[in-house]
Amino acid sequence: MKKALHNTKSSVKLRKSEYRDEWYLYIESYPVFAPGKDKPQRVREYVNRVITTPIWDKKRTARTDSEGNSTYKPKRDVNGIIMCKSPIDQESCIYADNIRAIRQKEYDTQELYTEMDAAIAEQKEKSQYDFIKFFRNEAKSRHYNNEGMCNTWFRVSDLLYEFNGNEPLLFANINLNLMEKFKQYLLRAPQGGNKNGTISTNTACSYYSIFKAALKQAFVEGYLPIDIAAKSKNIQAEESRREHLTLDELNKLVETPCENPVIKRAALFSGLTGLRHSDIMKMTWKEITKEGEHYRINFTQKKTKGVEYTPISDQAYFFCGEPGHPDELVFGGLPAPSWISKPLSRWIKAAGITKHITFHCFRHTYACLQLSNGTDLYTVSKMLGHTNIRTTQIYSKVEDEKKEQAADAIKLNINATESDKL
Numbered sequence: 001m002k003k004a005l006h007n008t009k010s011s012v013k014l015r016k017s018e019y020r021d022e023w024y025l026y027i028e029s030y031p032v033f034a035p036g037k038d039k040p041q042r043v044r045e046y047v048n049r050v051i052t053t054p055i056w057d058k059k060r061t062a063r064t065d066s067e068g069n070s071t072y073k074p075k076r077d078v079n080g081i082i083m084c085k086s087p088i089d090q091e092s093c094i095y096a097d098n099i100r101a102i103r104q105k106e107y108d109t110q111e112l113y114t115e116m117d118a119a120i121a122e123q124k125e126k127s128q129y130d131f132i133k134f135f136r137n138e139a140k141s142r143h144y145n146n147e148g149m150c151n152t153w154f155r156v157s158d159l160l161y162e163f164n165g166n167e168p169l170l171f172a173n174i175n176l177n178l179m180e181k182f183k184q185y186l187l188r189a190p191q192g193g194n195k196n197g198t199i200s201t202n203t204a205c206s207y208y209s210i211f212k213a214a215l216k217q218a219f220v221e222g223y224l225p226i227d228i229a230a231k232s233k234n235i236q237a238e239e240s241r242r243e244h245l246t247l248d249e250l251n252k253l254v255e256t257p258c259e260n261p262v263i264k265r266a267a268l269f270s271g272l273t274g275l276r277h278s279d280i281m282k283m284t285w286k287e288i289t290k291e292g293e294h295y296r297i298n299f300t301q302k303k304t305k306g307v308e309y310t311p312i313s314d315q316a317y318f319f320c321g322e323p324g325h326p327d328e329l330v331f332g333g334l335p336a337p338s339w340i341s342k343p344l345s346r347w348i349k350a351a352g353i354t355k356h357i358t359f360h361c362f363r364h365t366y367a368c369l370q371l372s373n374g375t376d377l378y379t380v381s382k383m384l385g386h387t388n389i390r391t392t393q394i395y396s397k398v399e400d401e402k403k404e405q406a407a408d409a410i411k412l413n414i415n416a417t418e419s420d421k422l
Contacts, residue, residue, distance in 0.1 A: 007031075008029055008030065008031060008032055008104075008107035008108075009029070009030065009104070010027055010028070010029040010100050010103045010104040010107060011027070011028055011029075011100065012025060012026075012027055012080075012081075012082060012093065012096045012097055012100050013025075013026055013027070013028050014026075014051075014054060014074055014082070017050075021052060022050050022051065022052045023050065023051055023052070023054060024046060024049075024050055025046070025047050025049040025050070025051065025082075025092060025093065025096040026044050026045060026046040026047060026096075027044070027045045027046075027047065027096065027099060027100050027103055028042065028043070028044050028045075029042070029043045029045075029103060029107060030042045030043070032107070045099075045103070047095065047096045047099055049092040049095060049096055050092075051082075051084055051086070051089035051092050051093065052086065052089060053084045053085035053086040053089045054074045054075075054082060054083070054084055054089070055074065055075040055083045055084060055085060056072040056073070056074060056075060057072055057073050057074065057075040057076075058072055060072060060073040061073075079097070080097070081093050081094060081097045082096075082097075122222070123222065123225060126171060126222060126223045127170065127171045127172035127223070128170055128171070128172060129170070129171055129223060130168035130169060130170060131160075131168075131169045131170065131171050131174060131214075131218065131223075132157055132160055132161050132164070132168060132169050133168070134171075134214070134218060134223065135153070135156075135157045135160065135214045136153070136154065136157050138153070138214055138217055139153030139154055139157065146278065147336065148278070148336075148337050148338075151338075152206075152207075152210065153210055153214075155192055155207070156207045156210045156211055159185070159186065159189050159207065160182065160211065163181075163182055163185045171218065171223045171224060174215070174224065174228065175228070176228065176231055176232060179211075179215075179228070179232045180232070182208075182211065183208055183232070183235060186199070186204040186207050186208055186235070187201065187204050187235065189204065189207075200238075201235065201236075201237065201238045202237050202238055204235050205234060205235040205236070205237040208234060208235045209234060212229040212232065212234070213229075215228060215229035216229045216230075242361075242364045242368075243355055243356060243357060243358075243361050243364065244361055244364040244365040244367075244368045244369075245271070245353070245355070245357065245361065245362070245365045247369060249351070249353050249355075250268070250271055250365065252351040252352065252353065253267070253268065253347070253348070253351050253353075254268065255351075256347060256350050256351040257350075258343070258347040258350075259343055259346065259347070260335070260343050262331055262332070262333045262334050263334065263335065263340060263343055263344055263347065264347065265319045265320070265321060265331065266280050266281075266319075266331045266334050266359075267344065267347075267359060267362050268319050268362075269316055269319040269320065269331075270359065270362035270363055270366065271362040271365045271366055271369075272312070272313060272315055272316040272319070272366065273297075273310060273312050273316050273366065274310075274363050274366035274367060274370075274383055274384050275297075275310070275363070276360070276363060277334075277337060277340070277359045277360065280330075280331055280334065281329075281331065281334050281336075282329070283297065283329065283330045283331065284326065284327055284328060284329055284330065285323055285324050285325065285326050285327075285328055285330055286326035286327065287330075288317070288320065288323075288330065291311075294311050294312075295311070295312050295313075295314070295316070295317045296309050296310060296311045296312065297309065297310045297312060310383065310385075337359070340359055341358065341359075344357070344358070344359060345357075363384070366383075366384075367380055367384060370383070
C-alpha cells in the first residue's frame with residue numbers, strides 16, 4: 001500500500017508594514033503536521049528582509065475592502081520569484097526564494113525519513129539511560145515472586161555499580177571491552193555480607209550469565225542496537241562436588257530432634273521427593289491428591305514454570321503432617337532460604353554429620369540415592385523436573401561407590417608362578 005504524503009508547500013509572501021510604505025518578506029508553509037498537534041499548522045518564517053518596490057500584478061486581486069478598494073498580488077517571474085523595480089529589492093527576493101527552496105526540500109523529504117529519524121532519535125535517547133537502573137527494574141519485574149533470585153540479581157547490579165566506580169552505566173558506554181573487563185572483575189569480586197575472600201568461579205559464572213540476560217533483554221527492548229550479549233563467551237564453570245547424604249545419614253536425621261520441626265519434616269520430604277525449597281514452601285494441601293494407591297503432587301515449578309505431577313511415597317506423605325484446608329500451606333512456617341541455614345546446620349551437627357549440608361543438598365540426596373539404587377537417568381530427570389537430561393547427568397558423577405563395585409566385579413584366578421609372570 002502506498003503511503004499518503006502531506007504535500008506541504010512553501011511560498012514566499014509579503015506583509016505590509018503598518019507604519020511605512022514597505023513590505024516584509026516571509027516564507028509560509030502549509031500544511032505542516034507538528035508532533036502533538038491533531039490539525040495541520042500554517043508556519044510562517046520571516047527572513048529579515050524588507051522591500052519597497054514590488055511590482056504588482058493588476059490581473060490578480062488579493063482582496064477588496066468594503067469600500068471597493070482592491071489590493072493585488074505581487075508579480076512573479078517564470079521561476080516564481082517576486083519581481084521588484086529595485087535591484088537591491090530583487091536580490092532580497094532571490095535570497096528569500098533560496099530559503100524557500102531549502103524549506104521545500106526539507107518538507108518534501110521528511111516523509112521519507114520520518115520513521116527512520118524517529119527510530120534513530122529514540123535509540124539515541126535510550127543510549128543515555130542508566131543500564132544499572134534498567135537492570136534492577138528487570139530484576140523486580142522478572143523475579144517479583146522469587147525473593148532469592150531477585151536478591152541475586154541485585155547483588156550482580158551492586159557489583160556492576162562498584163565496577164563502574166559507583167557511577168551510573170549508560171547504555172552508550174557498553175561494549176565488548178567493558179563486558180570483558182567486568183568478567184575479569186567478577187572472577188576476583190569480594191563475597192557479600194561479612195564473608196571474607198572472593199566469590200567462587202561458579203558463582204562468577206552465574207553472575208555473568210545474569211548480566212548477559214539483562215543485556216539480552218535490553219536489546220529486545222531497543223536500548224542496545226545489537227545483541228552484544230551473544231558476542232561474549234560465558235565464564236567457564238568448574239566441576240564441583242554436589243554434597244549429598246547417604247541413606248544411613250538420612251536415618252540418623254530421622255532419629256535426631258530439630259529445634260524447628262517444620263524444617264525437619266520439609267528437609268526429609270525433600271530427600272524423599274527431590275523437590276526444591278521454593279516448591280515445598282508454597283505447596284498447599286489442594287495440590288496433594290491420591291490416585292489409586294499412590295499420592296501425587298500437582299504443581300507448577302517455581303524455577304522452571306513447568307507444570308508437573310510428582311508421585312510421592314507413603315513415607316513422604318507422612319512427613320506432610322495432618323491434612324489441613326485445601327488452601328493451607330502444607331509446610332506452613334518453613335523459614336525462607338536466608339533464615340533456614342543456621343537451624344538446619346545445628347540439626348545436621350546434632351546428628352553427628354560433619355558434611356556441609358544445605359537444604360538443597362536433600363534434593364541432591366534424592367537424585368544420588370535414586371541413581372545408586374538403579375533408577376534410570378531419564379526417570380530421575382523427570383522426577384526432578386529437569387528440562388534437559390544433561391542437568392541430571394551431573395548427579396551420576398558422584399556415584400564413585402558404584403564405580404568401585406563395578407571395577408571389582410570381574411575377578412581372575414591369578415595363581416601364576418614367577419616364571420609365568422609377564
